[in-house]
Amino acid sequence: MAIDNKDKKVLNVPHLRFPEFSGEWKKYSFNDIAQYKKGPFGSALKKEIFVPKSADSVKIYEQQNAIKKDWELGRYYISRDYFINHMQQFIVEAGDIIVSCAGTIGEIYELPPNAVSGVFNQALMRVRINATLIDKNIFIKVFSSMIDSFSKIYSNGSAIKNIPPFADLKKTNVFLPTQNEQYKISRLISLLDERIATQNKIIDKLQSLINGLNDSLYQQCGNGIMTSFSKLGQSYSGLSGKSADDFGTGKPYITYLNVYSNNVVNENDYQYVRISDGEKQNIVKYGDVLFTLSSETPEEVGIGSVYLGKSDVYLNSFCFGIHITDTKVVFPPYLSYYVSSTPFRKFIYPYAQGSTRFNLCKADFEKARIKMPSLENQKRIYFILSHIASKVETETKLWDLFKFQKQYLLRQMFI
Incomplete structure (x- = not known):
């Protein structure tokens, strides 16, 4: 049970603290608690970079993969001879901390125990902590907070493009408790992270259950009706x-990402556009099914979402909608599951045309014949899947609460 120091006249201690600890926290600079190394300039690697992986090559860790948190998918390599002769100071190994330093700054990742040794490019910084002074979990938390603070100072209200002046960062002071108290805080952080990860697995398994049942129930009931989207609506x-200049204020519209990311349009994720009185723009209505028009891969063309809101909203210019008029044949809420089913995704692939970027052949797609369950079975399937989806929603809210709880506790347990 933590004690509250908020009203106590003790200097350099956090608001919340485990009761067995007392005394002030000590002051250190970031230069005291870790070693930092930024990657070499691109010109130092440019002539040596190649793409194919071989047994005689070394991976280059990249900014792009840092942002995606997918560090083991590095696409570029250098020869082992060049690595040995020129890149020894830029080695990154399992357990090292890597920080993104350009574009989206401050993304922090610890290389896992099974990580492959390699080098890091100029968009990244390697951090190796002084384990006698600071716990790694504590460092990541404190360092991340400091990066956020510097970002606000040096961005001047705009998107910051580079990490703040490195000398300023290293000179910045931080207060730390004893190793024993750090361990206790670190253990709390780990337990919170484990609970959040468990909650995330619960959500993933429920979503997998929905996807599996969706396909299975369609296989059982999917031959009830032969129709087309051109017959179902306009x-x-x-x-x-x-x-x-028209965007940012005005009336709500559904973004491309909202359609792409959700089977049912997220009504809490609108953006806004200026619409003049009497201006002719199409309005999205309840039950409309919306599709993306293009993507970089044919598998992601024609991703669908259904609008089940009651308010009139608009649609972004990179999607199109179908207003369902034949409700004697189709139950619009069911379409949110139908357009995400594996059979439908396979059906839509051939209508993606292009080479470097793929676009949906809209006219042919709308006329193409589709197989759907009977209206009664559509309602039955929707009833089953929507109950599981409600469970997902509940578990997601719980996941959000756990994350909020973690952030609150960490804010109170550090100076």
Whole structure:
């Protein structure tokens, strides 16, 4: 049970603290608690970089993979001879901390125990902590907070493009408790992270259950109706005639990412666009099914989402909608599961056209014949899957609460 120091006249201690600890925290600079190394400039690697992986090559860890937290998928390599002769100071190994230093700064990742040794490029920084002074979990938390603080100072309200002046960062002071108290705080952080990870697995398994049942129930009931989207309703385009100045205020519209990411449009994730009185723009109505028009891969063309809101909203210009009029044949809420089913995704692939970027052949897609369950079975499937989806929603809210609890505790347990 933590004690509250908020009203106590003790200097350099956090608001919340485990009761068995007392005394002030000691002051250190970031230069005291870790060693930092930024990657070599691109010109130092440029002539030696190649793509194919071989047994006689060394991986280059990249900024792109840092942002995605997918560090083991590095695409570029250098020869082992060049690594041995020129890159020894830029080695990164299992257990090292890597920080992104350009573009989206401050992404922090610890290389796992099975990570492959390699080198890091100029967009990254390697950090090796002084384990006698600071616990790694504590360092990541404190360092991340400090990066956020510097970002606000040096961005001047705009998107920051590079890490703050490194000399300033290293000179910045931080207060730390004893190793025993750090261990206790670190253990709390780990327990919170484990609970959040467990909650995330619960959500993933429920979502997998929905996906599996969706396909299974469609296989059982999917031959009840032969129809097409052109028979089920009328298609319409998204916003037209808009410039960058029109966005940011005004009336709500559904973004491309909202359609792409959700089977049912997220009504808490609208953006806004200026619409003049009397301006002719298509309005999204309840039950409309929306599709993305293009993507970098054919598998992701025509991703669908259904709008089940009651308010009139608009649609982004990179999607199109179909207003369902034949409700005697189709139950619109069921479409949120139908358009994400494996059979439908396979059905839509052939209508993606292009080479470097793929676009949906809208006219052919709308006329193509589709197989759907009977109206009664559509309602039955929706009833089953929507109950599990409600469980997912509940578990997701719990996941958010755990994350909020962690952030609150950590804010109170550090100076």
